[in-house]
Amino acid sequence: DADVTQTPRNRITKTGKRIMLECSQTKGHxxxxxxxxxxxxxxxxxxxxxxxxxxxxxxxxxxxxxxxxAQAKFSLSxxxxxxxxxxxxxxxxxxxxGYGYTFGSGTRLTVV
Amino acid sequence: xxxxxxxxxxxxxxxxxxxxPCNHSTISGNExxxxxxxxxxxxxxxIIHGLKNNETNEMASLIITEDRKSSTLILPHATLRDTAVxxxxxxxxxxxxxDMRFGAGTRLTVKx
Numbered sequence: 001d002a003d004v005t006q007t008p009r010n011r012i013t014k015t016g017k018r019i020m021l022e023c024s025q026t027k028g029h030x031x032x033x034x035x036x037x038x039x040x041x042x043x044x045x046x047x048x049x050x051x052x053x054x055x056x057x058x059x060x061x062x063x064x065x066x067x068x069x070a071q072a073k074f075s076l077s078x079x080x081x082x083x084x085x086x087x088x089x090x091x092x093x094x095x096x097x098g099y100g101y102t103f104g105s106g107t108r109l110t111v112v
Numbered sequence: 113x114x115x116x117x118x119x120x121x122x123x124x125x126x127x128x129x130x131x132x133p134c135n136h137s138t139i140s141g142n143e144x145x146x147x148x149x150x151x152x153x154x155x156x157x158x159i160i161h162g163l164k165n166n167e168t169n170e171m172a173s174l175i176i177t178e179d180r181k182s183s184t185l186i187l188p189h190a191t192l193r194d195t196a197v198x199x200x201x202x203x204x205x206x207x208x209x210x211d212m213r214f215g216a217g218t219r220l221t222v223k224x
């Protein structure tokens with residue numbers, strides 16, 4: 001099994017719908033992150049969490065919310081999806097040293 | 113955090129060494145240099161990191177100049193599977209903020 005698992009892998013949804021992207025990790029790390037990537041661009045941070053009780057906004061949190069259900073689980077929600085949220089979404093985890101982030105395989109989200 | 117500058121793209125012949133440069137002229141004394149790569153649309157993969165000494169692992173070598181204002185990632189014998197976008201990032205260790213920021217990176221194309 002992968003260290004970081006994201007579901008679903010692909011999703012097409014309609015404008016205005018609420019959608020949740022899920023992430024789970026088996027690394028035992030406290031820190032988890034959600035990134036967004038648009039075509040041809042680098043990754044931008046949406047939200048991050050350093051432990052279950054710690055949630056922080058990243059660069060582009062507007063229109064998104066998160067839930068840290070357990071050390072191993074970190075979900076990203078789009079409350080009312082809009083077309084410009086069409087992107088590739090990555091979840092990642094790291095230990096407290098921050099040496100190396102481990103990323104999931106990504107969720108490709110299309111909002112029509 | 114210090115910003116980095118990387119070439120937009122580079123080519124390398126299969127079997128030859130790929131040398132990817134990164135400038136980080138405003139790096140602070142406690143900031144590390146990290147390298148990640150992203151193959152196609154997969155999640156980024158950690159490669160290597162260093163503070164001031166040269167580092168080597170099974171994937172690559174990292175050469176940091178004495179003044180720490182630039183570094184080079186070396187893939188000693190590039191293969192077609194090394195075609196990817198390579199990200200150079202500087203950040204402090206044990207950071208209490210999230211500062212693993214992925215810019216546009218260098219798109220390396222390994223050619224047969």
